[in-house]
Amino acid sequence: MNPAPYAYLRGDFVPLDQAFLHVSDLAIQRGYGIFDFLKVQDGHPLFLDYYLDRFYQSAELMELAVPLPRPELEAVLRQLIGRNNLPLSGIKLLLTGGYSSSGYEPPAQANLIITQQPIALPTPEQLARGLRIISHEYVREFPAAKTINYSMGIRLLKRLQALGADEVLYHQQGSVTEFPRANFFIVRPDDTVVTPAANVLGGITRRNILGLSGRPYRIEEGPVTLHDVRQAKEAFLTSTTKLVMPVVQLDDHVIGSGQPGRVTLDLLHALTQLEQQQLTQSYA
Amino acid sequence: MNPAPYAYLRGDFVPLDQAFLHVSDLAIQRGYGIFDFLKVQDGHPLFLDYYLDRFYQSAELMELAVPLPRPELEAVLRQLIGRNNLPLSGIKLLLTGGYSSSGYEPPAQANLIITQQPIALPTPEQLARGLRIISHEYVREFPAAKTINYSMGIRLLKRLQALGADEVLYHQQGSVTEFPRANFFIVRPDDTVVTPAANVLGGITRRNILGLSGRPYRIEEGPVTLHDVRQAKEAFLTSTTKLVMPVVQLDDHVIGSGQPGRVTLDLLHALTQLEQQQLTQSYA
Numbered sequence: 001m002n003p004a005p006y007a008y009l010r011g012d013f014v015p016l017d018q019a020f021l022h023v024s025d026l027a028i029q030r031g032y033g034i035f036d037f038l039k040v041q042d043g044h045p046l047f048l049d050y051y052l053d054r055f056y057q058s059a060e061l062m063e064l065a066v067p068l069p070r071p072e073l074e075a076v077l078r079q080l081i082g083r084n085n086l087p088l089s090g091i092k093l094l095l096t097g098g099y100s101s102s103g104y105e106p107p108a109q110a111n112l113i114i115t116q117q118p119i120a121l122p123t124p125e126q127l128a129r130g131l132r133i134i135s136h137e138y139v140r141e142f143p144a145a146k147t148i149n150y151s152m153g154i155r156l157l158k159r160l161q162a163l164g165a166d167e168v169l170y171h172q173q174g175s176v177t178e179f180p181r182a183n184f185f186i187v188r189p190d191d192t193v194v195t196p197a198a199n200v201l202g203g204i205t206r207r208n209i210l211g212l213s214g215r216p217y218r219i220e221e222g223p224v225t226l227h228d229v230r231q232a233k234e235a236f237l238t239s240t241t242k243l244v245m246p247v248v249q250l251d252d253h254v255i256g257s258g259q260p261g262r263v264t265l266d267l268l269h270a271l272t273q274l275e276q277q278q279l280t281q282s283y284a
Numbered sequence: 285m286n287p288a289p290y291a292y293l294r295g296d297f298v299p300l301d302q303a304f305l306h307v308s309d310l311a312i313q314r315g316y317g318i319f320d321f322l323k324v325q326d327g328h329p330l331f332l333d334y335y336l337d338r339f340y341q342s343a344e345l346m347e348l349a350v351p352l353p354r355p356e357l358e359a360v361l362r363q364l365i366g367r368n369n370l371p372l373s374g375i376k377l378l379l380t381g382g383y384s385s386s387g388y389e390p391p392a393q394a395n396l397i398i399t400q401q402p403i404a405l406p407t408p409e410q411l412a413r414g415l416r417i418i419s420h421e422y423v424r425e426f427p428a429a430k431t432i433n434y435s436m437g438i439r440l441l442k443r444l445q446a447l448g449a450d451e452v453l454y455h456q457q458g459s460v461t462e463f464p465r466a467n468f469f470i471v472r473p474d475d476t477v478v479t480p481a482a483n484v485l486g487g488i489t490r491r492n493i494l495g496l497s498g499r500p501y502r503i504e505e506g507p508v509t510l511h512d513v514r515q516a517k518e519a520f521l522t523s524t525t526k527l528v529m530p531v532v533q534l535d536d537h538v539i540g541s542g543q544p545g546r547v548t549l550d551l552l553h554a555l556t557q558l559e560q561q562q563l564t565q566s567y568a
Contacts (some may be wrong), residue, residue: 007307009307016307017306019307020304020305020306021305021312022301022304023291023293023300023303023304023305023378023397023399026438027312027315028312028317028378028380028397029378029432030433030434030435030437030438031316031317031431031432031434031435032434032435032438033312033315062435062439063442065459092387094307094313103376104434104437104465105438105439105441106441113307115307140518141422141425141435143438147315147435148313148314148315149315149433149435150314150315150388151314151316151320151346151425151426151431151433152317152425153314154310154314154316154381155346155347155426157389158347180422201412207395233341272388
């Protein structure tokens with residue numbers, strides 16, 4: 001077995017298996033904290049600026065102060081990546097409410113923890129099979145912030161398992177928003193690609209897709225209803241680790257042909273190219 | 285300084301200042317956990333059965349298994365109380381999602397942590413002054429479960445401070461529910477005492493008040509609107525540590541005379557007597 005990778009914990013590098021927080025931390029006491037998660041390939045953190053923008057933004061929205069200014073945080077990340085030397089990994093930046101003597105009022109100092117662990121990309125079999133999803137009415141409390149509150153998503157895992165479904169798609173009165181840990185897109189009958197605009201986390205993969213140019217179809221943000229999903233030709237999920245994953249069924253309704261669609265696969269290809277460009281630029 | 289009291293952490297008694305959880309715990313990763321909080325006076329946990337009922341109920345609602353059967357949990361509580369020997373204290377039972385290798389899927393074993401710390405009761409000055417509260421539209425995600433998610437309450441602390449207010453009262457489209465950490469009652473113009481019935485945590489002090497008999501006024505659960513609060517003669521907050529605290533102002537509206545009311549103080553007296561009865565029974 002490999003030794004545990006290093007983590008950064010409140011100012012120090014420690015082996016991950018020795019990374020502990022005191023129970024007075026507000027994440028443990030009150031579920032209070034924010035985080036972010038980015039992918040590292042061959043030593044290069046992909047789209048780092050976007051992830052750090054979002055991390056500082058989430059912290060600000062939840063009134064937490066990141067204890068490191070951005071250049072220092074970047075330096076810590078590069079040190080960690082150098083120490084751990086993992087070929088393909090995810091880095092989690094976690095900022096908790098900190099050690100609170102009252103167990104409720106946030107202290108001046110938030111706790112910053114950074115962990116890095118190997119990740120696996122979706123397999124060709126998973127891509128070919130696509131995802132079956134169910135809908136559930138729920139809106140996250142602070143949709144613009146990447147908080148650590150996943151109570152609803154975790155609480156629904158057993159229902160997913162019982163139904164043989166892969167993911168749950170949140171909606172509010174039929175207006176679709178996002179997955180617990182991913183964004184959602186559909187391809188309308190006229191080939192327009194659209195992702196919900198309101199009450200969603202600004203995913204970086206979502207952002208990268210919206211930023212693509214020169215495709216033979218439009219890509220935009222806008223309202224998406226459950227009805228729209230049932231009428232869609234294709235649908236897919238986007239996330240940092242899953243990139244672009246076809247969605248082939250919503251509740252009892254098969255979407256389009258029930259197979260990964262042409263536009264979905266074209267966008268997956270475009271995203272993969274974009275990641276390769278990032279890597280090439282990093283080496284240049 | 286006194287030495288740190290003992291805590292119970294995953295099967296062992298440890299000094300509270302040495303009570304740590306690994307960062308893979310689902311409370312830290314995903315804000316996933318439940319808890320309860322009870323008062324201990326002169327070695328006696330007050331209304332213990334009610335608190336333990338609720339603790340196991342919250343665990344079940346969030347699909348977490350308490351690692352100790354109830355008689356063993358009670359034995360651990362009594363051991364902890366004996367070791368720490370504090371005159372007046374609060375005991376927090378905390379059940380987190382446990383150490384998750386994926387950082388999302390709950391493991392078989394949840395983590396049980398029990399801490400005990402001195403508490404202070406409200407002073408006569410605080411009682412005489414009463415609480416000024418503000419309203420905020422929000423409903424907790426799992427109102428019947430005492431989950432650790434207090435992101436909204438904590439996020440609103442700065443607003444409370446800016447407005448010079450003491451607490452925030454949640455409502456949904458004008459229908460009042462509860463405080464982040466307490467229940468709410470009003471006294472209607474006809475002297476009926478009423479507490480919101482729906483979308484609230486079943487507080488033990490609330491339950492004790494609803495169970496009082498022989499008062500010269502009715503005490504009941506029912507719908508309470510923000511309009512009802514403005515029309516009320518009196519209002520008060522109930523909690524384990526605050527017992528019965530007068531509420532004298534909601535947003536810009538002074539409630540009743542703006543002073544702690546007759547019914548409120550009568551109920552505070554009745555609750556104090558009920559606690560004394562519990563203590564007497566414990567000694568008998």
